[in-house]
Amino acid sequence: MAEQKTLALVAGAGAGLGQALVSRFQAEGMVTVGLGRTQPDNPIGSFHQVDLSDPGETAPVIADLIATYGPPKIVVHNTAELVISPFLKTTLNDYQRSWTSMVQTLIVLAQSVMQPMVRGGGGTLIVSGATASLRGGAQFSAFASAKFALRGLTQSLAREFQPVGVHITHVTLDGIIDTARSRDRHSLDPAKMMKPEDIAEVYWQLAQQPRSTWTQELDLRPSTEGF
């Protein structure tokens, strides 16, 4: 049940899941635009290189897209910046970079799209969380504090904007996403990783939920993952 010619934005589209989301939304006939600092080599669909934490850079790009295609029906926030280090070796810069790249980017993105989406009759904003959104593990202080912040922010957005028609969802991705980088980094059998296209399918379904049944939070993990 594709929504024809409507706009989808994927913030943090430089790699695995981001590219799978672009691909999934395109397959439904949506004009899908990837946004992020790092342009992938052969991006699927169009890609705008932009520092999403910078409202001066981001707002005009999004305003242009809205002027051309109308307000987005789907917006995904998918930026990540993983820091794993003992607390005493984690620098202030690590914390600030984590917060800026994961939380500030959602603030800037949402401030660029929420008013047009409300006026345009609604849509869906999906935020990618992680295991660390719900549990602050040892050595994950920078990542967990930013992911917790993102979840708190997402709940506030849901409580403010769902009553006026924008569906806001937080997805806890509890496992390793199967990407070239994950296969390099982890010894884990790829059969035990989450497939980007499977996650993208769930995001698509969330974006199709009718107003009678909106999901605010859900988790996703491989069948083999302990939890």
Next chain:
Amino acid sequence: MAEQKTLALVAGAGAGLGQALVSRFQAEGMVTVGLGRTQPDNPIGSFHQVDLSDPGETAPVIADLIATYGPPKIVVHNTAELVISPFLKTTLNDYQRSWTSMVQTLIVLAQSVMQPMVRGGGGTLIVSGATASLRGGAQFSAFASAKFALRGLTQSLAREFQPVGVHITHVTLDGIIDTARSRDRHSLDPAKMMKPEDIAEVYWQLAQQPRSTWTQELDLRPSTEGF
């Protein structure tokens, strides 16, 4: 992407959501069987009147169905027994009835289907929760304690059976389901209720999730619902 000729079971299929689930699974070509104490007037698909809390009644019915159709690919637990009353007026019988009709029924159901499902290569068990699964409100002591128990049981099942191939999901239904009974009971505008067919669509999607991305818990609520 229907799974042809496979069996779906809906425990607690006597009314709104239960019947919508039967209808949804049938539409995909599944042999769908409703189970429960109270047969609806014009049941969709087939219906077996059975006391699901009684293993002596339930096990043979399910064993027969499995002998005929093979292990079920989808099993939904959807029984409910709502008691709202001040603590000092809530009787032991209220608590026992709540527990028996919501928790014992899942135990009996799961003990009838889990081994065949594991041997048959997997499938999905979906449990209907409520707001009271996560929050024990005043006057809801019987209902909340049973719904909490159901969630704890569901988590245990997930941790035991997901590694061997059966997907176990708990859905928190945070709102009023739009049924004839709800419209009688509540003054709430039906536009602010959850449509049974919309919930059924989500259950269907959950049952299709591939092993790379299983949801263990999610919530569903109308866009207008405070939370």
Next chain:
Amino acid sequence: MAEQKTLALVAGAGAGLGQALVSRFQAEGMVTVGLGRTQPDNPIGSFHQVDLSDPGETAPVIADLIATYGPPKIVVHNTAELVISPFLKTTLNDYQRSWTSMVQTLIVLAQSVMQPMVRGGGGTLIVSGATASLRGGAQFSAFASAKFALRGLTQSLAREFQPVGVHITHVTLDGIIDTARSRDRHSLDPAKMMKPEDIAEVYWQLAQQPRSTWTQELDLRPSTEGF
């Protein structure tokens, strides 16, 4: 700051923590009565052998105590019944026994004491939870579903009775309590177990919290415990 001559009840006082609680409250000059199925060999304070799940047995015993000493200022619910077994080997009787011994006993106990406590100007009811109150682990389906139920019930009681002056607290005991039985059963270094008298001190402090600052839920675990 002892409350002289006032009554404390400890339901589930047959062993380690229960006896430590009796001892702690007695040390403050309270008339402390242990209740439970199994009388310890040399009980501290007085002990009434009673099946707490049976209102016919329990209510008169408590009514007598209240007639003599006035309504209790502290009531602890501390009964436990641990079942660890694979789901398919856990019997209906295991579930019912777990529920009866942990949930039904709190219902019976609270129904015997809440009205006198409210009329008597308040007091504190403390419920002992466990790791399984918050997480349903594999093989813990009977225990976790009962402990989840207990937490839901406790929340309902808190929301109904705190506004009328009875403080209701749920303590998540996340670790192994150091008792003779634990030392037999577990290879864990006793230095990594929770001392019953340390837990009892926390329960005492909770019972002293003034109405301006009541704790509804807290956890306790050894410094060495992973979580």
Next chain:
Amino acid sequence: MAEQKTLALVAGAGAGLGQALVSRFQAEGMVTVGLGRTQPDNPIGSFHQVDLSDPGETAPVIADLIATYGPPKIVVHNTAELVISPFLKTTLNDYQRSWTSMVQTLIVLAQSVMQPMVRGGGGTLIVSGATASLRGGAQFSAFASAKFALRGLTQSLAREFQPVGVHITHVTLDGIIDTARSRDRHSLDPAKMMKPEDIAEVYWQLAQQPRSTWTQELDLRPSTEGF
């Protein structure tokens, strides 16, 4: 059971709760030092005016105190910066200021004290949370995202430092603290507010918990508070 001559630090000691904490720890004979941007008019104990988000300012002050008194046995993080505003009117600066004043200050504080505390044989770090630590409400996006971050950071610290002897606790203060400012701002009956000295008593008790029974998270609210 005072710990004589040992050091206690209260970060965010400029007003109600902060001053009550200084007073409580002093009453036990501890050398108690308040830290913060705004010096109260007649500070209890000693007060160092310092921007706690600035490691260049904070680290030397704390190093000096440790050189004089030894590592602190109690450290409280109690800074707050409340922003309530609709999302589209909340500026990036509001978010950054909230994060800097609540999260960065804990990072700087903990990096100044953790190593000395571990080497000195342990101690307790207590972090003041709020309702917004667990629930992101509408109009609370800046405050909630910072308070969520603080809780995630606190969990990470607990999992890293509890095994080496430093107790880390997060207290969810779910209500309005009774201060001159609260009485001005809110129409709420002060009898329904939390008394700073009652909260301080709980913090003192937490700091006395022996290693066998450490609380990682607890809530505090007035008996009259809905939740």
